[in-house]
Each structure stands twice: as C-alpha cells, then as structure tokens.
Amino acid sequence: MSLSAIMNERRQLMNLAYRLLGSLADAEDVVQETYARWYAMSRAQQDAVESPGAWLTTVASRICLDLLGSARARRERYVGEWIPEPLPERSDGISGDPADRVTLDESVNMAFLVVLESMTPAERVAFILHDVFRYPFPEVAEIVGRTPAACRQLATSARRRIREAHAPAIPAGRRAEVVRDFKRAWEAGDIAALIGLLDPDATIVSDSGGLVPAVLVPIVGGERIAHAAVELLSVAPGLRFVERMVNGEPGLVAEHEGAVATVFAFGFAGDRITHIWAVRNPEKLRPWTV
Numbered sequence: 001m002s003l004s005a006i007m008n009e010r011r012q013l014m015n016l017a018y019r020l021l022g023s024l025a026d027a028e029d030v031v032q033e034t035y036a037r038w039y040a041m042s043r044a045q046q047d048a049v050e051s052p053g054a055w056l057t058t059v060a061s062r063i064c065l066d067l068l069g070s071a072r073a074r075r076e077r078y079v080g081e082w083i084p085e086p087l088p089e090r091s092d093g094i095s096g097d098p099a100d101r102v103t104l105d106e107s108v109n110m111a112f113l114v115v116l117e118s119m120t121p122a123e124r125v126a127f128i129l130h131d132v133f134r135y136p137f138p139e140v141a142e143i144v145g146r147t148p149a150a151c152r153q154l155a156t157s158a159r160r161r162i163r164e165a166h167a168p169a170i171p172a173g174r175r176a177e178v179v180r181d182f183k184r185a186w187e188a189g190d191i192a193a194l195i196g197l198l199d200p201d202a203t204i205v206s207d208s209g210g211l212v213p214a215v216l217v218p219i220v221g222g223e224r225i226a227h228a229a230v231e232l233l234s235v236a237p238g239l240r241f242v243e244r245m246v247n248g249e250p251g252l253v254a255e256h257e258g259a260v261a262t263v264f265a266f267g268f269a270g271d272r273i274t275h276i277w278a279v280r281n282p283e284k285l286r287p288w289t290v
Contacts, residue, residue, distance in 0.1 A: 006038065009053050013060045014101040019128050020064040021071070022084030022113050024287065028098045030067070034060040054139070061125055061143045068121035079210025081218065083277050084113040085284040086263040089245045099287040104248035107132045110265035110277050113247070115165045119158050126151045127158035167269035175268055176243075176250040182266075182273065183241045183252055189230045198222030199272040209281035212261075225276070236261075253288065260288045 013034060017027035034056055038046065049055045075082050087108065090100050106112060107128075116124050122144055129135040129143065130151070137148040137155075144151055170178075178197060185193035202222045208214030219225050233239060240255045246265045254262040263285060267275030279285065 006035075006052060006056075009056050010035075011101045011103075012053070013056060014098055015103050016057065016128065016133060017060055017064055018087075018098075018102050019107055019113075019116070019132060020061070020124060021067060022117065023284075024085050024087070024098050024102075025283070026067060027102075030060055030063045033063055057133075057135075058143050061129060065121055065125050065144065068124060079208070080214060080216035081205045081207050082117075083205060083207035083279050083284075084110065084117070086110065086251075086265060086277075086279050086288075087247050088288055089248075097287055104245075106248070109247045109249045111165070111267045111275065112162070114275075114277070115162055118161060118165075120154075122146065123154045123158045123161075126154035130155050131159070167267070167274065170268055170271065172250070174271065175266070178268065178271060178273060179250040179252060179266060180243060183243060186229050186233075187241060189233055191226045191230055194226035194229060195222050197273055198225055199269060199274045202272070202274050202276070204228075204276040204278060206278040207281050207284070209283065211282055212280050214278070214280045260285050263288060 010031060013031045014027055017030040018024060021027055021030070037059055038052070038056065046052070087099050087102055087104065090104065102108065116128075119127070125144055126140050126146075129140045130137060135143075137151045140151045140155075141148040144154070146154070182194065182197050185197065200222050201220065202225055203218050203220050204215075204225050205218045206214040206216075208216075215228075219228055236256055238256060239261070242253045242255060244251055244253045244263075246252075246263055249265065251266060252264040253260055254264070261280065263279045265277040265279075266273050267277075
C-alpha cells in the first residue's frame with residue numbers, strides 16, 4: 001500500500017478515536033501512535049498485511065480501549081465535571097487542525113458523546129465500531145477481545161443507553177431558533193424569558209478542569225440556571241455571545257476581552273432546553289477562534 005494511501009486513512013482514524021475518547025488531543029495521540037507502530041514494522045511485515053486500513057483501525061481501536069480503561073481513573077482526579085471536547089465547524093480550505101478531520105454528524109453531538117461517557121470501554125468500542133462505522137461483529141470481536149455474541153450484547157446494551165437518554169428531536173432550524181432566543185434573553189438579562197426557554201428540570205454542567213473559575217457542580221432547575229446566567233453578566237461585563245455550530249449542533253460561544261471564554265452546547269426536549277454543557281477548560285478551546 002502506498003504512503004499516500006496509508007496517510008489517507010488518517011481522517012477515518014481521527015473520526016474513530018475522537019468518538020471513542022471525546023478528546024481531540026487524545027485522538028491525535030492515538031493516531032500518531034498507530035502510525036508509529038505501522039512504520040516500526042519492516043517493509044516485509046507491512047507487505048504481509050492483507051488490509052492496511054483494517055490493520056490501522058484495529059490498532060487504533062485497541063489503543064483507545066486501553067486509554068478508556070485508564071481514563072476513568074484520570075476523570076476521578078479531574079477538578080470538577082468532565083465534558084467531551086467541543087468541535088467547531090470545519091474550516092474552509094486546507095488546515096492542519098485535527099478538528100478538520102472529524103466529520104460532524106449525530107454521532108458527535110454533545111448529547112451523544114455524554115451518553116457514550118456512561119458506557120463501559122468495551123460497550124463504547126463495540127457500539128461505535130458496529131453501529132457508527134459498520135464493522136461486522138466478528139471483526140469487532142477480534143478488536144475488543146470478546147466473542148461476536150458478547151460484542152453483539154455490548155452493542156445492544158449501548159443502544160439501550162442511547163434510547164433511554166434520547167429525547168424526541170426537534171428540527172435543526174427550530175433548535176437554532178431556541179438558541180437564538182436564549183442568546184437574546186441572556187443578553188437582555190430577561191430572567192422570565194430565560195425561564196420560559198428552559199425545561200423546569202434543566203441542568204447546566206461546566207468544565208473548567210480547575211484552570212479557570214467555574215461552578216464545579218451542576219446547576220439543576222430552569223429558574224436557578226436563569227438567575228445564574230444573569231448574575232454572570234454582572235460578574236463579567238463585556239461578555240459577548242456569538243451563535244456558532246458546536247459538534248454540528250446550534251450552540252453559543254462566549255467571548256471576553258477578545259478571546260473565547262466558553263463554548264456552550266445544548267440538549268433539547270420539545271421546544272425547551274434540557275441540558276447546557278459549558279466548556280471553559282482552555283485546553284479544550286484551542287480549536288476555537290474568535
């Protein structure tokens with residue numbers, strides 16, 4: 001297989017690793033390690049590989065599986081809540097940014113990624129490989145180290161988690177309208193309007209990694225969230241909100257003093273916002289530009 005053909009697998013590997021890990025930086029590390037293992041083989045060993053693309057996917061998946069096992073321990077030491085890294089829209093033209101190698105679809109929206117976080121590493125890998133990347137269960141079994149029947153059960157369990165967390169979708173255009181109305185109400189400091197847009201049991205979760213100020217525990221309740229949002233305006237004067245697509249869904253970016261301070265992703269049920277994920281960790285905001 002030619003060098004260009006091998007490198008053309010890079011986008012596929014980034015798409016897989018980001019969905020499995022929820023982190024661009026970790027996904028990029030996995031891809032680099034995967035290629036390092038390929039080039040550590042002799043030419044004869046490489047030529048003996050029947051399907052280099054499948055080989056690369058297998059190696060990347062196994063590295064991710066190992067990382068997911070250790071990630072649980074790392075998350076326990078993480079300061080505050082951990083949210084998957086948000087992705088901006090793909091930029092036009094050629095870019096070296098790993099974010100530009102991730103295809104934005106429903107399998108990377110924030111609500112989906114958050115549910116994936118609740119799965120065991122084996123569930124997550126089996127589900128993503130089979131349901132998203134359409135790998136047959138015998139191949140999934142070789143990667144995960146389980147029987148095909150066990151992998152089928154893992155994927156079934158993962159689907160059940162997705163269904164239980166899934167709210168009936170409203171059209172993308174309507175979601176954008178709700179986010180726009182939320183932005184306007186927030187900018188106006190209109191608590192009543194904010195409450196009207198939020199589900200009574202809405203939740204906001206902030207991720208700062210302890211690197212910048214943030215509420216370390218989720219705020220639950222539409223009224224509490226509305227009051228906290230308006231209070232933020234007085235604490236951070238000059239805050240500016242911009243509508244941006246976040247992981248392929250309508251979202252908001254808060255800019256302060258010319259820099260991106262927070263990226264907001266939203267979950268919906270009907271015409272109301274049920275979840276707000278606020279990413280403030282500067283390390284997770286590197287792909288974002290004002």
